[in-house]
Amino acid sequence: MKFFGKERRINRNLYQKLQESFKDVSDFCIREITTDHNQFLLGYITGLVDSKDVSELIIKPILESKKQLSIEDMYSLTYVSNVRITRDFETISTSLRRGKSVLFKEHGDECLILGTPGWKERDIQEPQAESTIRGSHQGFIENIKTNIGMFRRYVPDPKLKMIDFHLGERSQTKASLVFIEDIADEDLVKEMMKRLKRIEIDSIINTGEIQDFIDDKTFTLFPQFLITERPDTTAAAVYQGRIALFLDHSPGVLVGPYSFASFLQSVDDYSIRWLPASFIRFLRYVSFFTSIFLPSIYIATISYHYELLPLDLTISIGESRERVPVPPLLEALFMEVVIEILREAGLRLPSPISQTVGIVGGIVIGQAAVEAGIVSNIMVIVVALTAISSFILPSQDMSNGIRLFRFPIMILAAFYGLIGVVAGLMIVIAHLVSLETLGTPYLNPLAPTRLKDWKDFVLRLPMGSMKTRPTQTRANDKRRQPSKGGK
Amino acid sequence: MQRPYAFSEITNFQFVVLITGAQIGIGILTLPADVAEVADTSGWISVIIGWALTAVASIVIVKVMSYYPDSTIIDVFPKLFGKYIGGLFIIGWLLYALFAAGLVFYTSIFLIQIWILPHMPLYGLSILFSFPGYLVARHSVRVLGRYAEVVFFLTLWMFVFSFFLFENIYPSYLLPIIKDGWIPILQATHTVVLSFIGFEITFMLYPYLQDKTFAIKGVLIANSLTLGFYLFILFLCFIFFSPYEITSYKWPTLNLLKVIELPFIERLEILFLSFYLLTLSTTGIPYFYIAAVSLAKLFGKQEHKIPTIVLFSFMVIISFFYSPAEKQLEQLITFWGNSAIGISYIFPVVLLVVVYIIHKVRKRK
Numbered sequence: 001m002k003f004f005g006k007e008r009r010i011n012r013n014l015y016q017k018l019q020e021s022f023k024d025v026s027d028f029c030i031r032e033i034t035t036d037h038n039q040f041l042l043g044y045i046t047g048l049v050d051s052k053d054v055s056e057l058i059i060k061p062i063l064e065s066k067k068q069l070s071i072e073d074m075y076s077l078t079y080v081s082n083v084r085i086t087r088d089f090e091t092i093s094t095s096l097r098r099g100k101s102v103l104f105k106e107h108g109d110e111c112l113i114l115g116t117p118g119w120k121e122r123d124i125q126e127p128q129a130e131s132t133i134r135g136s137h138q139g140f141i142e143n144i145k146t147n148i149g150m151f152r153r154y155v156p157d158p159k160l161k162m163i164d165f166h167l168g169e170r171s172q173t174k175a176s177l178v179f180i181e182d183i184a185d186e187d188l189v190k191e192m193m194k195r196l197k198r199i200e201i202d203s204i205i206n207t208g209e210i211q212d213f214i215d216d217k218t219f220t221l222f223p224q225f226l227i228t229e230r231p232d233t234t235a236a237a238v239y240q241g242r243i244a245l246f247l248d249h250s251p252g253v254l255v256g257p258y259s260f261a262s263f264l265q266s267v268d269d270y271s272i273r274w275l276p277a278s279f280i281r282f283l284r285y286v287s288f289f290t291s292i293f294l295p296s297i298y299i300a301t302i303s304y305h306y307e308l309l310p311l312d313l314t315i316s317i318g319e320s321r322e323r324v325p326v327p328p329l330l331e332a333l334f335m336e337v338v339i340e341i342l343r344e345a346g347l348r349l350p351s352p353i354s355q356t357v358g359i360v361g362g363i364v365i366g367q368a369a370v371e372a373g374i375v376s377n378i379m380v381i382v383v384a385l386t387a388i389s390s391f392i393l394p395s396q397d398m399s400n401g402i403r404l405f406r407f408p409i410m411i412l413a414a415f416y417g418l419i420g421v422v423a424g425l426m427i428v429i430a431h432l433v434s435l436e437t438l439g440t441p442y443l444n445p446l447a448p449t450r451l452k453d454w455k456d457f458v459l460r461l462p463m464g465s466m467k468t469r470p471t472q473t474r475a476n477d478k479r480r481q482p483s484k485g486g487k
Numbered sequence: 488m489q490r491p492y493a494f495s496e497i498t499n500f501q502f503v504v505l506i507t508g509a510q511i512g513i514g515i516l517t518l519p520a521d522v523a524e525v526a527d528t529s530g531w532i533s534v535i536i537g538w539a540l541t542a543v544a545s546i547v548i549v550k551v552m553s554y555y556p557d558s559t560i561i562d563v564f565p566k567l568f569g570k571y572i573g574g575l576f577i578i579g580w581l582l583y584a585l586f587a588a589g590l591v592f593y594t595s596i597f598l599i600q601i602w603i604l605p606h607m608p609l610y611g612l613s614i615l616f617s618f619p620g621y622l623v624a625r626h627s628v629r630v631l632g633r634y635a636e637v638v639f640f641l642t643l644w645m646f647v648f649s650f651f652l653f654e655n656i657y658p659s660y661l662l663p664i665i666k667d668g669w670i671p672i673l674q675a676t677h678t679v680v681l682s683f684i685g686f687e688i689t690f691m692l693y694p695y696l697q698d699k700t701f702a703i704k705g706v707l708i709a710n711s712l713t714l715g716f717y718l719f720i721l722f723l724c725f726i727f728f729s730p731y732e733i734t735s736y737k738w739p740t741l742n743l744l745k746v747i748e749l750p751f752i753e754r755l756e757i758l759f760l761s762f763y764l765l766t767l768s769t770t771g772i773p774y775f776y777i778a779a780v781s782l783a784k785l786f787g788k789q790e791h792k793i794p795t796i797v798l799f800s801f802m803v804i805i806s807f808f809y810s811p812a813e814k815q816l817e818q819l820i821t822f823w824g825n826s827a828i829g830i831s832y833i834f835p836v837v838l839l840v841v842v843y844i845i846h847k848v849r850k851r852k
Contacts, residue, residue, distance in 0.1 A: 304604070305603075305754070305757055307753065307754050307757075308752055308753060308754050308757055308758065309751075309752070309753065310750065310751060310752070310753055313751075412615070415611075416604070416607070416611070416612070416615055417603070417604060418603070418757065418758070418761040419599055419603060419604060419607075419612070419615070419761055419764070420615065421761070422761045422762060422764050422765065423615050423616060423618070423619055423764075425765070426619035426764070426765065426768055427618060427619045427622060429619075429634060429637050429638070429641075429765075430619050430622035430623045430634060431622065432637070433623070433630050433633035433634045433637060434622070434623075434626050434630050441633060443633060443637065446636065446637060446640065447501075447632075447633035447634070447636040447637045448497075448498050448500070448501060448632070448633060448636065449498070449500045449501075449636050449640075
């Protein structure tokens with residue numbers, strides 16, 4: 001019996017194999033197409049294929065055919081653009097699960113794989129978290145091919161390379177590493193590949209998950225890779241010699257190496273005139289510091305160094321704090337936590353409700369808390385300013401990170417006053433200088449100081465001055481524009 | 488294995504700010520008074536003489552190290568004197584660096600206790616400063632260099648406030664240029680030279696420098712930056728305070744700031760001293776780093792993370808049991824100052840002679 005069974009398994013034809021392999025898979029479908037001349041079997045997974053394509057391009061020609069067709073005939077006759085012939089069962093099964101249909105004869109083991117994928121997709125929209133005023137209003141969607149297409153419209157460069165591979169042992173998510181060969185540094189690409197190969201996990205759902213695997217340092221609040229939904233941002237980064245990682249069914253594209261300074265840049269900076277752009281840049285750096293240090297400086301000043309303030313101001317602060325029974329630290333912690341809760345609550349609610357949350361939270365709680373004497377007026381101002389400062393940063397990841405830095409520094413300020421704040425600043429600097437992104441210094445061009453790159457740092461100088469690519473990416477081709485006097 | 492320190496190369500600018508950062512520290516807070524006590528307002532000439540001496544010593548250090556472009560001084564000691572005597576030298580170097588680190592650490596805390604937080608216990612502050620210190624010192628020279636760069640740019644704004652002082656200055660205080668002849672000026676050089684100490688970290692930095700041809704230029708630029716800063720403060724103090732007033736202050740540089748009053752902020756010196764801690768940290772951290780690396784070397788380890796933890800814990804533990812009085816601290820500084828002069832100015836010359844002879848002898852063989 002055993003011998004028999006084995007024999008039969010070897011001789012099983014494709015049909016049986018498929019039936020066995022897709023047993024209890026209800027969305028798998030095998031359709032028999034039988035005419036006077038022909039008998040074919042067509043397998044596909046409903047929901048992953050475009051049924052119109054299947055009927056128009058595959059079934060209809062067979063039904064209308066007046067002569068006997070072989071698989072090879074179908075290969076040359078079909079209207080489907082993406083086709084191939086295989087005998088390998090593994091390939092057939094994988095293709096099916098990726099939205100292709102397979103055409104075969106009942107007793108043959110040769111099989112035609114037809115690319116007829118089709119599923120419902122979101123339209124191209126402006127990415128909500130990264131909207132711009134002047135920039136393009138396209139955002140990536142959940143299809144890697146469409147995404148790469150959108151990106152490619154910005155980069156028709158002959159040296160643009162894409163390395164395809166799959167991530168996740170079970171999910172086999174398609175990923176593509178994109179860079180321009182003669183700009184991007186070879187070692188960076190190798191390093192990126194090395195890190196991506198290290199990923200061992202069953203499934204990758206979103207680009208964000210990759211980040212944790214390939215970060216230089218995971219124990220940090222600062223993002224080391226950019227995740228963007230904008231094709232123009234991605235293209236600009238790739239032109240600077242950075243590397244982009246596209247992931248199927250995720251609108252976020254991962255870009256690296258990305259330094260601290262680049263996180264404070266936005267595409268809009270380049271589409272408005274350079275003076276206002278520089279001013280906005282400068283504001284961002286100011287808000288970076290205020291959103292980390294403002295509450296702690298306030299706490300330090302009123303608990304230890306009120307002599308720093310002129311008398312009038314001290315008195316008015318004193319009056320506003322008169323009825324508050326708690327020390328400044330608790331007052332500040334309370335308000336900060338309230339604001340964080342409000343923010344998180346507003347984030348996931350539909351927008352009409354989130355507006356209500358804003359009004360109820362901001363006005364009612366703020367006003368009522370002051371009147372009830374739980375917090376002082378000035379503390380409300382400080383906390384509100386801090387929160388708004390963190391919103392000005394273009395990168396969500398960055399503002400999430402620095403929000404958390406506030407709390408330990410507030411505690412230091414409560415214990416040590418201004419000295420605590422400065423110690424906090426030292427810790428922030430110490431942390432930032434030890435960070436690296438894809439092996440390049442995170443604080444470039446501040447440390448190591450590259451004065452050449454300061455043209456696009458705190459200020460954004462006119463485009464004409466941007467003659468070289470940033471040193472961060474160690475680009476092979478350093479020149480962006482011909483310098484004066486010829487090449 | 489060819490270039491053991493290539494992984495952590497530093498740029499020219501990092502080389503310069505590391506040295507300048509190590510030089511500018513506590514010294515300048517008291518320097519105007521110390522100098523004025525001996526040489527009156529002619530003291531600035533002593534500063535220039537001190538700079539010249541330092542420049543020579545720095546060049547000598549670079550010359551010594553250029554014989555061993557891929558080694559720090561703690562690698563050179565065993566090469567020159569063999570394992571055991573070399574080890575003794577490393578211990579000496581370790582003690583020197585540790586002493587320097589400890590003095591910067593405790594003097595900073597002491598300053599804070601006097602000027603800002605009079606009721607804060609010593610151990611509280613030493614615990615506080617151990618964290619940022621450890622976070623930087625446990626890394627390689629490259630990270631130290633980046634830290635020095637950031638601090639350099641973050642502290643530049645402090646100069647802006649000095650313009651508020653220009654309302655009432657009397658440049659005539661500086662006259663006559665040479666008040667009591669040359670002898671006091673030369674005597675004051677002894678104090679001045681102490682404020683220039685810090686350049687001896689070149690012994691450790693040299694192998695990391697990417698462009699070795701820049702080394703001599705680098706040490707000269709670093710020393711000149713320091714000189715420029717010192718002269719600026721010195722002149723400011725001399726023409727702002729009268730020659731009699733200045734010697735009555737212990738920390739004239741801070742008293743200078745005490746005078747500035749803005750409509751929205753008073754007691755500017757509190758803000759300044761707090762921020763000056765950043766500059767002080769670039770003085771102390773390289774010494775902690777050197778001590779930790781030497782300790783690691785003694786135990787034959789490559790990583791100096793654990794030695795750094797040990798050293799900082801040591802500092803914290805000491806602070807629980809021993810809080811030096813001002814007088815004791817001063818005595819310690821004088822004692823350390825003498826050894827520092829020996830190590831930074833005399834030792835390099837001796838070493839250069841030794842290295843030169845050894846290389847001559849080896850060549851003949």
